[in-house]
Amino acid sequence: MKEDLLLVMPTTVKCPNCNKSVEWKKENQYRPFCSERCKLIDFGAWANEEHSIPGQPDFDDAMSDELDQPGR
Numbered sequence: 001m002k003e004d005l006l007l008v009m010p011t012t013v014k015c016p017n018c019n020k021s022v023e024w025k026k027e028n029q030y031r032p033f034c035s036e037r038c039k040l041i042d043f044g045a046w047a048n049e050e051h052s053i054p055g056q057p058d059f060d061d062a063m064s065d066e067l068d069q070p071g072r
C-alpha cells in the first residue's frame with residue numbers, strides 16, 4: 001500500500017547544513033545540500049575543524065622542563 005507512494009515520491013534527502021528537504025536529482029548540483037550557500041558553509045565548517053586538530057608539542061616540552069627541575 002505504502003510502497004506505491006514511495007514509487008511516486010521523488011527521492012529527497014536532508015540538507016546536512018540546515019536540515020531542509022532537498023530533491024535528489026541531477027539538476028541539483030549542490031546535493032545533498034539545498035543550495036550553494038549551505039554547501040560552502042558545511043565545507044568551511046569541517047575545514048576549520050581540520051585546522052584546530054594539530055596538537056601543541058611545545059606545550060608538552062615546557063611541562064617536562066619544569067618537572068625536571070628539583071625545585072622542592
Ligand SMILES: [Zn+2]
Nearest residue numbers: 015018034038
Ligand atoms: Zn541547506
